Amino acid sequence: MSSPGLFIVKAGYLDVLAQKDSVIHRLDPRVKLLTTLLFIVTVVSFDKYHLSALLPFGVFPIVLIVLGGLPAGYILNRVLWIWPFAILIGIFNPLLDRQVLLHLGSLDISGGWVSFISIQVRFFLTVSAAFVLVAATGFNTLCLAFNKLGVPSIFVIQLLFLYRYTFVLADEAGRMVRAWQLRTPLRKAMTVNTFTLVLGSLFLRAVARAERIYQAMCCRCFDGTFHPAYRLKWKMADSLFLIACILFLVFFRFMRPVTWLGEFVTGMFS
Amino acid sequence: MSHHIIQAQGLHFVYPDGTPGLKGVAFRITHGESVALVGANGAGKSTLLLHLNGCLLPTQGSLRVGDLPVTAKTRAAIRRTVGMVFQDSDDQLFMPTVFEDVAFGPMNLGLGPEHTEPLVRQALERVEAWHLKDRPPYRLSVGEKRRVAIASVLAMSPDILVMDEPSSGLDPRSRRELIELLKTFEHTKIIATHDLDLALQSCPRTMILNAGTIQADGPSAAIFSQDDVLLQSRLEKPLLLRACPRCGAKPQF
Numbered sequence: 001m002s003s004p005g006l007f008i009v010k011a012g013y014l015d016v017l018a019q020k021d022s023v024i025h026r027l028d029p030r031v032k033l034l035t036t037l038l039f040i041v042t043v044v045s046f047d048k049y050h051l052s053a054l055l056p057f058g059v060f061p062i063v064l065i066v067l068g069g070l071p072a073g074y075i076l077n078r079v080l081w082i083w084p085f086a087i088l089i090g091i092f093n094p095l096l097d098r099q100v101l102l103h104l105g106s107l108d109i110s111g112g113w114v115s116f117i118s119i120q121v122r123f124f125l126t127v128s129a130a131f132v133l134v135a136a137t138g139f140n141t142l143c144l145a146f147n148k149l150g151v152p153s154i155f156v157i158q159l160l161f162l163y164r165y166t167f168v169l170a171d172e173a174g175r176m177v178r179a180w181q182l183r184t185p186l187r188k189a190m191t192v193n194t195f196t197l198v199l200g201s202l203f204l205r206a207v208a209r210a211e212r213i214y215q216a217m218c219c220r221c222f223d224g225t226f227h228p229a230y231r232l233k234w235k236m237a238d239s240l241f242l243i244a245c246i247l248f249l250v251f252f253r254f255m256r257p258v259t260w261l262g263e264f265v266t267g268m269f270s
Numbered sequence: 271m272s273h274h275i276i277q278a279q280g281l282h283f284v285y286p287d288g289t290p291g292l293k294g295v296a297f298r299i300t301h302g303e304s305v306a307l308v309g310a311n312g313a314g315k316s317t318l319l320l321h322l323n324g325c326l327l328p329t330q331g332s333l334r335v336g337d338l339p340v341t342a343k344t345r346a347a348i349r350r351t352v353g354m355v356f357q358d359s360d361d362q363l364f365m366p367t368v369f370e371d372v373a374f375g376p377m378n379l380g381l382g383p384e385h386t387e388p389l390v391r392q393a394l395e396r397v398e399a400w401h402l403k404d405r406p407p408y409r410l411s412v413g414e415k416r417r418v419a420i421a422s423v424l425a426m427s428p429d430i431l432v433m434d435e436p437s438s439g440l441d442p443r444s445r446r447e448l449i450e451l452l453k454t455f456e457h458t459k460i461i462a463t464h465d466l467d468l469a470l471q472s473c474p475r476t477m478i479l480n481a482g483t484i485q486a487d488g489p490s491a492a493i494f495s496q497d498d499v500l501l502q503s504r505l506e507k508p509l510l511l512r513a514c515p516r517c518g519a520k521p522q523f
Contacts, residue, residue, distance in 0.1 A: 015366075015406055140366030161364060167408045168360055212361040215325045219354045220375035220426060221346065227377030229370045229386060 014078075014131070017070055018138030024068035029137045029145035031238040035245040036133040040126045042249045048115040049101060052258045054122065060248070061128045068136045075131045079124060086123035090116040139163050144228045153226035161213075168209070173202055274301040274351075274429045274458045276322065280331035283317055283482075291317035293482040294331065299458060306469030306490060307462040309479035310504035315434070315462040316357070318479065322432050322460065323352040335430070350379070353428030353457075357435040359415035363407035368399070368418050371407060375426040386425075393425035394418070397451060413444030420451070431457040437465045466508035470494060478503050 018025070024032070039060055046053055065072050097112035134142060140160060147156045176198055180190065190198065251257075281295040292314050299305050307315050320326040321333055324345025333340045335348050356362040365371035372393055376386045394400040397417040407415060416436065423431065436452070437445045445468070452459065452472045463469055469476055469490060476490040480503045486493050493499065494508050511521045 019404060138366075140370065143366075160366060164364055164366055164408070171408075209361065212356070212358070213364050215320070216354075216356055216362045217364065217374075219323055219325065219349055220422070221349055221378040222374075223378065225378075227374075229373035229377060229383055229390075231383050 013074065014135045015138055017074075017135040018141070020069060022068045022136075024064055024136045026237075027136075027241055028232055028234050028238040029141045030148055030232060030234070031242050032133055032137050033142060033145045033149065035242060036129050038245065038249055039129050042253050043122050043125050045253070046118075046122075048118055049111060051114060051118050051121065052262075053252075053256060054118065054125065055258060056252045057125050060245075061125065061132050064129075064132045064136060068132070070132060070135050075128060075135065078131050079127050082127065083120075083123070086120055086127075090119035093119070141230075144230065144232065147226055147228060148232055154224065157224075157226050165209075165213075169202070169206055172205055172209075176202060275299065275334070275336060276430065276458070276460070277334045278321075278331070279333075281318075281321065281328050281333055282330035283321065283326060284329045290482055291326075292321075292328075295479075295482070295484055296331075297477060297484060297487060299460065302456065302458055303475060304452075304459040304473040305461070306466075306473035306476040307460060307479060308464070308466060308469055308476060308503075308505060309485075313479040313503070314482040315479055317482075319354065319432050319434050319460070319462050322430075323349050323354050325354075350426070351428060352430045352432055353423035353426055355416075355419050355423050355431070355433040355436060357438060359412070359419040360408070362419045362422065363415060366406055367403070368394070368405050368407060368410070369403040371418065372403075372422045372425045375422060379426065389425045389427075390421075393421040396424055397421045412439045413441065413447075416440065416444070416448065417451075429457060431455060431459045433459070433461045433463075435463055435465075436461060437463060437468050466494060466505065467510050470508045470510055478505070 039057070043054065043057055064070075065075065093116040094110060094112035097110060097115060099111045100108045101111040101114050102109040137145070140163075143156050143160050143163075146159070147153060180194065180198065276299040277297070279296050281292050283291040285291055295314075295318060307318065309315050317326065321328060321340065322335065324340050324342070327340065327342060335351060338344045338348055340348055363371050365374055369390055372390045373383075373386045376389050377383075381389070390403070391400060394403060397420050399414065399417045399421055402410060402414055402418060407418060410418065416439075420433075420436075437448055440448060445465070449468055449471050452461070452468075459473065461469065461473060473490055475488065476486075476493045477484055478486040478493060478499060485503055486496065486499050491511070494511055497507065500507060513520055
C-alpha cells in the first residue's frame with residue numbers, strides 16, 4: 001500500500017480502539033468532549049514563558065490512556081506524525097526573542113527558546129489529549145456529542161463526511177500513486193508537472209464522487225438534517241468525572257504545585 | 271391499485287454536454303415483476319435507473335411511478351417508494367458505521383431511534399449482515415458492502431427495488447449468495463446488469479437497451495435465445511443457455 005493510504009489506514013485504527021470497553025470508553029461522549037476542550041483551553045491559556053506550570057497537565061492524557069487501556073506508543077506515534085507543524089510554528093521564536101530569561105549553570109537560555117519549548121509542550125499535551133479523546137470515543141460518537149452540545153447539524157454532517165471520505169480519497173490517491181509508480185520505475189519522486197496533473201485528476205474524481213454520494217443521500221430522503229441513530233444518556237459517573245476534571249484543571253491552573261515542590265526541596269537542602 | 275406500476279412513455283434524456291442518454295424509451299412494469307435491464311456499456315442503463323427515483327428528470331416524455339409523474343415536486347414522495355442500490359457501494363455507504371448507515375434512511379423518514387433499531391436489525395438480518403453493524407463500511411469486503419448497501423435500502427421498506435450492477439466485483443460465492451438473496455425479495459425489482467446469467471436466474475423479464483432505446487423486451491429465456499439481438503447489442507448468450515463445451519449436452523434452463 002502506498003504511504004498516503006497506509007497513513008490513513010493507521011489513522012483508522014483510532015476507530016477500532018474506540019470499540020474497546022473501559023471506564024473511559026463508557027463515559028458519555030459529551031463529558032469527554034467538554035473535559036478535553038477545557039483541558040486544551042487551560043493549557044493554551046498560560047503565558048508563553050510558562051514551562052514548569054505546564055508539566056503537571058501531562059497527568060491528564062496519561063491517566064486517560066491508562067484507564068482507557070489505550071496503546072501509548074500508537075498515540076505518541078500519531079502525535080509525532082504532525083509534530084513538524086508545531087516546530088514550524090515556533091521555529092522563529094529563538095531568532096526573534098533573544099533576551100536571556102534563564103541561566104542553567106553557565107548556559108544562558110533566551111526567552112525565544114523558552115517559548116519555543118513551551119509551544120512544543122503545549123502541542124504534545126493538547127494533541128495527545130485530542131487523540132486520546134477520539135481513541136476513547138470514536139469520531140462518529142464525537143460528532144454526535146458536538147451536535148448535542150449545540151453545534152449546528154450542517155457542520156456536524158460536514159465533519160462526519162470529511163472524516164468518512166478521507167479514507168475513500170486516500171484510497172483513490174493511493175491507487176493513482178501506485179499506477180504512477182508502476183509506469184515510472186526509475187523515478188523516486190513525481191515531477192511538479194506530474195504532481196499537479198495527478199492532484200487535478202484526484203480533485204475531479206473527488207467532485208464526481210461527491211455528486212454520486214449526494215445522489216445516494218437524496219435517494220434516502222436526506223433533507224440536510226442530522227438525525228443521530230443513538231440517544232446519549234448522562235449518568236452520575238459522568239457528572240463526577242466532569243467535576244473531578246474541573247477541580248484538577250482549576251488547581252493546576254491557579255496554584256503552582258511545581259514551584260511549591262521546588263521551594264520545598266530547595267528549603268530542605270539550604 | 272397502481273401503487274407499484276412504473277410506466278415510461280417516449281422518455282428522452284440529453285446530458286448537459288449534448289450527449290443523448292435515452293431516445294424515446296417506453297415500457298410498463300407491473301406490481302411484483304422482476305425485470306432485468308441489460309445492454310452494452312453506454313447503452314443508457316444507469317441513465318434510465320437514475321430517472322426512476324428522480325435523480326435525473328426526463329428532457330422529453332413522461333415517467334410515472336404509481337400514481338405520480340416523476341417531477342422535481344414529486345421526487346421526495348417517489349423516493350419513499352423506490353429504493354436504489356448504487357453500482358459502487360462506496361457511494362452509498364457514507365456513514366461511519368454500518369448501523370448508522372442503514373439507519374440513515376429511516377431516520378430521515380422521521381422515525382426515532384427506538385423505532386429505527388428494529389428496522390435496521392430486520393434489514394441487516396435479511397442480508398445476513400447483522401454481525402457487521404458496528405464496523406466502519408470502508409473496512410468491509412466488496413461482498414459485505416453490497417449486502418449492507420442492499421440492507422440500507424430495505425430498511426426504508428420500499429415497494430420497488432432498483433439495482434445497478436449488483437453482481438459487479440463480487441467473487442463467485444458472493445455472487446451466488448446475491449442471486450439467492452434476490453430471489454427471496456417480493457418487491458418489484460429492476461436490475462441493470464451485464465451479468466446475463468444473474469438476469470436469467472433472477473428476472474423472468476428482460477429489456478435490452480441499445481444506444482438509448484429499448485431493442486427487445488420480453489421473457490428472459492426467449493430474449494437471450496435470440497442470437498442476432500444479442501449480437502446487435504454487443505451481448506453474449508448466458509452460460510446457462512449454452513451447450514456444454516466438453517460433452518455438448520444441451521442447456522437445461
